[in-house]
């Protein structure tokens with residue numbers, strides 16, 4: 516199984532991975548799609564395993580969409596995020612019907628053009644930068660005053676509002692405040708800022724008898740603890756904070772049809788650990804693995 520050219524053997528504690536994904540799912544409404552970041556584990560067997568655990572897949576490239584589809588994920592379980600989607604990337608994703616988060620207003624215009632050419636079952640959201648500041652790790656903080664990711668909500672508010680008024684097919688909002696180093700309060704307030712915006716836009720869309728924004732993608736980023744001495748943040752505490760700041764995301768009775776499809780993403784970092792049942796996969800260190808994942 517281990518070939519001559521392999522320079523690394525990766526061990527996965529699948530029991531631990533399974534228990535962490537079950538825990539994550541138990542904290543959110545059952546309708547939530549938990550998109551595991553393929554970039555953290557672009558390994559077919561692992562993706563097949565997490566599919567069996569009821570997760571979704573978050574893809575940052577069309578290569579990651581392809582491997583997720585090959586692992587058996589169906590298109591509406593796949594979320595395509597990337598700040599640099601080419602026209603052929605957009606076409607690839609739309610022809611397969613995956614959910615697509617536009618990263619900027621130019622991309623929204625491109626999708627609008629492609630929608631005249633391609634019949635698609637894709638749903639569409641837009642990444643919004645809540646401009647909420649940076650965490651303790653500058654490199655992985657992506658919601659500062661300036662960020663190369665997403666449409667800045669304060670600086671381009673009018674254009675953003677116009678996009679949701681002019682494009683009824685735009686039915687989702689998405690944010691990702693940062694990975695590691697961003698406090699739970701910061702992640703929660705980022706969600707809150709988009710929630711307030713979504714509520715406001717839904718009033719305007721309903722007034723125009725347009726479809727509500729009904730997909731809310733909270734991204735990832737809840738910090739993990741890398742040391743045994745530091746108590747990890749609890750997902751249920753994060754959910755309680757989100758419920759307090761954005762209650763409509765968790766409403767169920769009577770408003771199901773109008774409820775908002777919640778999506779969460781993460782790299783499954785929390786799912787790693789020493790343990791019992793493990794699987795080794797031959798490979799090279801160039802296996803694109805994320806440090807610490």
Ligand SMILES: Cc1ncc(COP(=O)(O)O)c(C=O)c1O
Pocket residue numbers: 552573596691693694695734735736737780781782783784
């Ligand atoms: C858009 C997006 N979603 C989710 C994630 C996963 O974040 P984390 O592993 O910090 O939860 C990332 C990480 O880079 C990301 O860029």
